[in-house]
Amino acid sequence: MYRTHNCGELRLKDAGKQVVLSGWIQRSRDLGGMTFIDLRDRYGITQLVFNMDQDASLCEEARKLGREDVVRIDGAVRERSNKNKNLPTGDIEIEVRAIEVLNRSELPPFTIEEDTDGGEEIRMKYRYLDLRREPLKKNLILRHRLAQKVRHYLDIADFLEIETPALIKSSPEGARDFVVPSRIHKHQFYALPQSPQIFKQLLMISGFDKYFQLVKCFRDEDLRADRQPEFTQIDCEMSFVEREDVLNLFEGLIVYLLDAILQIKYNGVFPRMTYREALERYGTDKPDIRFGLEITDLTAEAGGKGFRVFDTAEYIGGICVPECAGYSRKQLDQLTEFVKRPQIAAGGMVYVKFQEDGSVKSSVDKFFSVDELKGWGERAGAKKGDLLLILSGEKSRTLFALSELRLEMANRLGLRKKGKYAPLWVVDFPLLEWNEDENRYQAMHHPFTSPLPEDVSLLENHPEQVRANAYDLVINGVEIGGGSIRIHDSALQDRMLKLLGFSDEETVSQFGFLLEALRYGAPPHGGIAFGLDRLAALFGNTESIRDYIAFPKNNAGRDMMADAPNFISQKQLDELNLRFRE
RNA sequence: GGUCACGUAGUUCAGUUGGUUAGAAUGCCGGCCUGUCACGCCGGAGGUCGCGAGUUCGAGUCUCGUCGUGACCGCCA
Numbered sequence: 001m002y003r004t005h006n007c008g009e010l011r012l013k014d015a016g017k018q019v020v021l022s023g024w025i026q027r028s029r030d031l032g033g034m035t036f037i038d039l040r041d042r043y044g045i046t047q048l049v050f051n052m053d054q055d056a057s058l059c060e061e062a063r064k065l066g067r068e069d070v071v072r073i074d075g076a077v078r079e080r081s082n083k084n085k086n087l088p089t090g091d092i093e094i095e096v097r098a099i100e101v102l103n104r105s106e107l108p109p110f111t112i113e114e115d116t117d118g119g120e121e122i123r124m125k126y127r128y129l130d131l132r133r134e135p136l137k138k139n140l141i142l143r144h145r146l147a148q149k150v151r152h153y154l155d156i157a158d159f160l161e162i163e164t165p166a167l168i169k170s171s172p173e174g175a176r177d178f179v180v181p182s183r184i185h186k187h188q189f190y191a192l193p194q195s196p197q198i199f200k201q202l203l204m205i206s207g208f209d210k211y212f213q214l215v216k217c218f219r220d221e222d223l224r225a226d227r228q229p230e231f232t233q234i235d236c237e238m239s240f241v242e243r244e245d246v247l248n249l250f251e252g253l254i255v256y257l258l259d260a261i262l263q264i265k266y267n268g269v270f271p272r273m274t275y276r277e278a279l280e281r282y283g284t285d286k287p288d289i290r291f292g293l294e295i296t297d298l299t300a301e302a303g304g305k306g307f308r309v310f311d312t313a314e315y316i317g318g319i320c321v322p323e324c325a326g327y328s329r330k331q332l333d334q335l336t337e338f339v340k341r342p343q344i345a346a347g348g349m350v351y352v353k354f355q356e357d358g359s360v361k362s363s364v365d366k367f368f369s370v371d372e373l374k375g376w377g378e379r380a381g382a383k384k385g386d387l388l389l390i391l392s393g394e395k396s397r398t399l400f401a402l403s404e405l406r407l408e409m410a411n412r413l414g415l416r417k418k419g420k421y422a423p424l425w426v427v428d429f430p431l432l433e434w435n436e437d438e439n440r441y442q443a444m445h446h447p448f449t450s451p452l453p454e455d456v457s458l459l460e461n462h463p464e465q466v467r468a469n470a471y472d473l474v475i476n477g478v479e480i481g482g483g484s485i486r487i488h489d490s491a492l493q494d495r496m497l498k499l500l501g502f503s504d505e506e507t508v509s510q511f512g513f514l515l516e517a518l519r520y521g522a523p524p525h526g527g528i529a530f531g532l533d534r535l536a537a538l539f540g541n542t543e544s545i546r547d548y549i550a551f552p553k554n555n556a557g558r559d560m561m562a563d564a565p566n567f568i569s570q571k572q573l574d575e576l577n578l579r580f581r582e
Numbered sequence: 583g584g585u586c587a588c589g590u591a592g593u594u595c596a597g598u599u600g601g602u603u604a605g606a607a608u609g610c611c612g613g614c615c616u617g618u619c620a621c622g623c624c625g626g627a628g629g630u631c632g633c634g635a636g637u638u639c640g641a642g643u644c645u646c647g648u649c650g651u652g653a654c655c656g657c658c659a
Contacts, residue, residue: 027619027620029617029618029619029621029622030615030618030621031615031616031617031618031621031622032614032615032616033615033616033617034616034617034618035616035618036617036618036619036621038619045619047618047619049617049618051616052616053616066610067609067610080617081617082617082618082619084618084619086619087619090619093617107592107609107610108592109592109593110592110593110594110609111593111608111609113620114620118593118594119588119589119593119594119651119652120651120652121589121650121651121652122592122593124651171659173659174658174659175657175658175659176657176658194658194659195659197659219658220658221657221658222583222656222657222658223658224653224654224658225652225653225654227658341585341586341654342584342585342586342654342655343585343586343654343655344655345655433659442659443659444659445659446659447659448659449659554651554652555651555652555653556650556651560651
């Protein structure tokens with residue numbers, strides 16, 4: 001037998017018991033006459049004690065143990081004379097009678113202690129050792145608990161977990177597909193799913209009514225801290241629902257998870273905000289509403305008054321930062337540099353300081369009267385001591401820059417508080433967006449998203465004005481999930497695909513089976529998908545989803561431990577009828 | 583496709599204006615130590631300064647290139 005108990009469970013009440021423990025050597029403290037060893041497993045750490053007086057040869061043996069050796073020990077639990085209050089097992093120790101070394105360890109390249117040492121490169125290469133450490137272990141446990149609670153909530157709500165295929169047909173819309181060559185069918189390829197979208201709609205047509213799945217999705221696009229080529233979605237679909245039905249149910253899921261995992265009670269309903277409102281108030285479709293600093297449109301007030309930069313701008317907007325009128329020239333220059341960075345690309349920044357003494361100081365006071373400046377302040381809700389930061393230019397770019405500036409100021413002022421969760425639903429996204437490269441409209445969400453019923457008549461003549469019956473869940477500025485009510489009418493779906501530029505033949509070859517299915521009594525349906533990795537990172541209060549994935553890829557999509565992707569043998573290539581160009 | 587940062591001992595980092603033998607902490611090895619728990623004390627080993635070229639009397643330091651890692655922009659329905 002390897003163990004009667006784990007290394008985290010023995011307490012004072014167990015004193016006197018004969019136990020067997022197995023685990024890794026965390027650290028040993030050799031005092032000469034006696035030696036203490038911390039034995040670690042997934043559950044915790046238990047101290048072993050060896051004494052020269054009692055068993056010299058056993059003590060000698062213990063002194064030879066090195067970090068990360070795997071051992072099995074026999075011994076008796078006893079109360080410590082010196083207790084350690086920092087350890088759950090700190091009241092007891094094991095007086096060891098026998099050691100069996102199960103496996104020696106080479107010296108690990110970094111210590112298995114805290115998260116302080118080991119750069120990204122080496123930690124990724126030895127991911128299995130990094131996973132022994134507390135921070136990553138804690139993250140994976142958090143992810144597990146999230147997944148369990150999700151399953152519980154949806155099960156109670158009558159959802160059925162149904163698997164969908166991973167080898168599917170490539171679809172032209174959306175992200176780049178990962179493809180898999182078929183051996184049996186020469187020159188043909190499967191694709192890995194970007195999401196089970198069509199399959200879950202087919203399940204609705206099959207009458208399953210409420211479906212969910214914790215499912216891997218694959219997108220061959222460039223990576224970020226919060227993007228991996230393979231990631232996990234909580235994928236859901238429901239029949240006979242309208243938008244509010246979906247929002248209410250999944251709002252309930254988030255409220256339940258906040259309570260069950262973090263013991264945070266969320267009162268009330270999540271705010272609903274249109275896409276347009278989100279852009280105008282926050283400059284982005286995924287606003288962080290843990291704090292204010294909202295954007296004020298100053299185009300009417302500040303334009304056309306003889307200041308050339310503003311007069312030629314399509315849009316002028318500002319954010320009022322409380323109690324920052326005392327900002328120095330240096331601090332303001334830093335902010336100007338920030339917004340002029342190529343990634344943000346604002347032309348410059350105008351400030352107005354509303355001083356405590358009631359006076360106004362601005363970088364543009366040559367061009368505007370004090371009353372005009374005060375008028376802006378009034379509109380932006382500035383009080384004495386506040387600082388108004390103004391950007392101008394082409395509208396969408398300027399709003400983007402303002403949203404970045406808003407986040408930067410919030411970071412500087414410590415307004416993005418960890419442990420606070422501010423969810424909202426963003427709704428009424430545009431159905432379509434213009435694709436410059438391909439000179440055509442494309443679906444903003446996906447081609448199966450239903451337009452709002454009142455906008456359907458605009459489809460052919462004013463496609464850019466059509467709003468989608470779609471919604472995103474945003475928490476703390478992170479897009480956690482999104483979905484839509486789907487098109488369940490084959491004629492409307494046909495119109496939609498035509499609008500996207502598909503010919504009849506393309507429509508039939510790409511989506512024929514879905515269009516056909518829609519003709520056999522498709523119920524009204526809609527759904528949503530959440531990013532489990534992002535949800536875990538959000539609950540764990542960190543940015544990088546890699547820390548919540550056991551074996552992630554680096555930012556070039558490479559598995560640094562296994563060294564994938566990699567070449568395959570000529571034999572494999574031959575079987576697949578593949579040959580390299582060049 | 584592009585921008586930025588970093589790359590020095592097993593690990594995390596310091597290294598001045600370009601100047602003699604490249605340091606610290608930690609880890610590792612050896613010795614001492616009977617209540618430690620980041621044990622303590624003493625001693626020791628450990629370096630292709632990512633790689634290549636250039637400037638220079640002289641390069642860890644400056645320049646260019648290259649590779650690696652991270653972050654971001656484009657991209658991601």
